Amino acid sequence: MMGLRVHLVGICGSGMSALAMWYSSRGFTVSGCDRSPGDNMRELERASVTVLKGHDVSHAADCDLLVYSAAVPSDHPEVVAAREAGVRVLRRSEALAELANGTRLLAVAGAHGKTTTTAMTGWILQEAGLDPTVMLGGYVTPWDGNFRNGSTISVVEADEYDRTFLRLRPVSAAVTNFALDHLECYGSPEALSMAFGIFLEMTRPGGTVIVPRKSRDLGHWAERIGRHLVTTGPGGDFECSSLGPSGWGVEYTVSGVSGRLPVPGEHNLRNAETAIALAGTMGVNTEVSVEALSSFPGVARRLENIGSSGGSLLLSDYAHHPDEIRAALKAVKNTLPGNLGVVFQPHLYSRTAAQAEEMGLALLAADWSAVLPIYPAREEPLPGVTGSLVSDACRRAGGDSEYFDRDDLRELLFRRSADVVVFMGAGSIDGMARRLAGESR
Numbered sequence: 001m002m003g004l005r006v007h008l009v010g011i012c013g014s015g016m017s018a019l020a021m022w023y024s025s026r027g028f029t030v031s032g033c034d035r036s037p038g039d040n041m042r043e044l045e046r047a048s049v050t051v052l053k054g055h056d057v058s059h060a061a062d063c064d065l066l067v068y069s070a071a072v073p074s075d076h077p078e079v080v081a082a083r084e085a086g087v088r089v090l091r092r093s094e095a096l097a098e099l100a101n102g103t104r105l106l107a108v109a110g111a112h113g114k115t116t117t118t119a120m121t122g123w124i125l126q127e128a129g130l131d132p133t134v135m136l137g138g139y140v141t142p143w144d145g146n147f148r149n150g151s152t153i154s155v156v157e158a159d160e161y162d163r164t165f166l167r168l169r170p171v172s173a174a175v176t177n178f179a180l181d182h183l184e185c186y187g188s189p190e191a192l193s194m195a196f197g198i199f200l201e202m203t204r205p206g207g208t209v210i211v212p213r214k215s216r217d218l219g220h221w222a223e224r225i226g227r228h229l230v231t232t233g234p235g236g237d238f239e240c241s242s243l244g245p246s247g248w249g250v251e252y253t254v255s256g257v258s259g260r261l262p263v264p265g266e267h268n269l270r271n272a273e274t275a276i277a278l279a280g281t282m283g284v285n286t287e288v289s290v291e292a293l294s295s296f297p298g299v300a301r302r303l304e305n306i307g308s309s310g311g312s313l314l315l316s317d318y319a320h321h322p323d324e325i326r327a328a329l330k331a332v333k334n335t336l337p338g339n340l341g342v343v344f345q346p347h348l349y350s351r352t353a354a355q356a357e358e359m360g361l362a363l364l365a366a367d368w369s370a371v372l373p374i375y376p377a378r379e380e381p382l383p384g385v386t387g388s389l390v391s392d393a394c395r396r397a398g399g400d401s402e403y404f405d406r407d408d409l410r411e412l413l414f415r416r417s418a419d420v421v422v423f424m425g426a427g428s429i430d431g432m433a434r435r436l437a438g439e440s441r
Contacts, residue, residue: 007059008032009078010069011051012040014137014146015159016092019067021047021147022099022135033059033078043145057081064088067095070162071378096135097167100156103133106278107158109165109199110176112324113271116263117176118157119299120275122148125155127292128284138318139300153282158199160192165199172281173203174210174274175218179323193218203227208281210274212236230277233270238277240269245335259290263298265331267324301430303328303422307437310413312341313420314437320347320426322358328422329365338419342366343409343433345425346374346390349382353389360393363401366422369394370404370412375427409436 006023008016011032017040024030024047031050044051052059060066060082066089068079082089090098100107108118115138122134126148134148136157158165158173175196200209200222208228211219213236216229223229232238240261243251249262252269254276261272276289298304301318308314313336319328325344332340342363346352352359352374363369371391387403394401404412409432413421423433 004064005029005031005062006065006067007063007082008067008069009055009059009076010034010072011044011049012037013069013071014040015096015157016067016069017044018135018137018145018147019092019095019099020044020049021145021149022133024049025133025147025149026099031059031063040139040145043147046144047147060085060087065090065095067092070164091162093162093164093167096156096164097169100135100154101169103152103154104282105168105170105172106153106155106281107165107168107170107173107199108155108176108274108278109158109160109173109196111160111179112321112327113176113267113274114157114159115318116268116299116302117174117271117274117278118155120271120293120296121278122155123296124275124279124284124289124292125153125282126150127295128279128282128288130282130284136299138302141297141300155278160195160199163195166195166202168199169202169204170207171204172208172210172278173200174278175200175212175215176271176274177212177323178215178218179321197221200227201225210277212270232273232277236273238273238280240273240276242266242269248335254290255286257286257290260294262294262296264303264335265327267327267331303331306423306434309410309421309436310417312413312418314433315420315422316430316433317422317424318426318430319424320345320351322355322362325359325362325424326365328424329362332420332422333365336420339417340366341413341416341418341421342369343372343404343412343421343423343429344369344390345372345423345427345429346387347426348377349374349379349385352387353382353385356385356389357393359390360395360399360401361397363390363394364397364399366399367418368400368416370402370416372425372429373405375425375429377427407432409433 012034033052066082118136125132131150133150133154209222213231371387391401391403
């Protein structure tokens with residue numbers, strides 16, 4: 001691979017930046033461009049990746065491979081220019097499959113918890129001395145980014161968006177949970193469920209599939225064709241049972257082994273049991289996994305403490321689906337005392353249109369909530385769809401919620417006191433919260 005040049009269009013997205021670093025670790029000369037270079041610039045530069053601001057057809061010149069993200073249309077000028085020049089062109093999902101399928105791949109899919117479970121699995125394998133390559137959608141401080149360069153054992157976050165996970169051929173595959181999301185890609189709940197089943201069927205012969213016991217049917221066809229089926233959660237083969245909160249964490253027991261997980265919430269126990277089961281397919285026993293997880297550093301933007309303002313502890317969380325909102329807020333309420341406020345930024349017009357009512361109900365777990373305008377990401381606005389749909393739903397259910405369409409969060413927190421404020425969403429809200437925390441120091 002040495003000397004071959006790959007160029008990534010949309011390089012600063014979390015999935016694309018990790019892909020760029022994987023290419024760099026394989027000896028490629030790597031460049032990329034993005035209209036909005038982000039916080040991962042430092043990691044990319046450390047990996048000797050050249051990042052160009054903005055897009056230009058000249059970027060496609062002299063490269064051997066051009067990779068473009070799911071957010072970039074196939075008729076993008078750089079993509080078209082590359083094809084016309086005879087350059088090999090791949091979607092991100094295709095490029096990931098080429099890199100990952102040449103390894104002993106462990107793939108983690110699911111509606112929620114993919115990033116944390118991928119990080120936990122990689123952390124266990126690291127602490128067990130197996131030196132994994134890990135690619136995920138979040139920042140892990142000891143790895144200084146969202147990619148860990150290691151051996152030919154790899155752990156990859158397998159996203160259902162854009163049908164990415166259907167291109168992977170893992171030796172072991174896990175589904176953390178199943179919920180209705182990304183129906184803009186699949187069209188119906190039945191098609192989404194079928195896609196998860198196909199993902200598990202793609203596990204290599206002799207491999208293992210891991211599913212929640214309550215969603216056991218997802219692994220039905222994989223089991224029919226000879227894959228080993230393992231279940232997690234209450235009543236499953238691996239169940240992390242809570243023994244109660246322990247500081248900013250939780251004591252638990254699994255398969256007769258007791259330990260402490262240094263991140264809070266029942267949802268993280270579900271993530272941990274999946275990671276323990278997945279690591280077990282690489283020969284790591286439960287005792288070693290539990291010990292490894294006792295030092296798990298967590299993932300950025302997963303109930304991350306980012307500072308304080310006006311006497312309020314500020315947390316940042318990536319939750320943007322109703323189930324994630326409920327799980328995160330329950331973890332905070334069970335772990336930290338005092339009044340809890342939430343500043344929530346809905347993600348995508350299509351998701352908000354479909355789930356505004358459930359989002360509003362999920363916010364009832366907080367003492368008050370403020371809902372910001374929708375972060376559009378890759379979508380155009382939909383008539384009548386705004387963040388007020390979420391706050392209205394919360395108020396109809398008896399909650400204290402407002403639609404806050406301004407950017408002065410200091411003014412909001414001045415009016416809305418709380419012991420803990422969670423800034424929640426998958427868009428720009430994290431940067432807004434960090435600026436607020438930085439200004440308050």
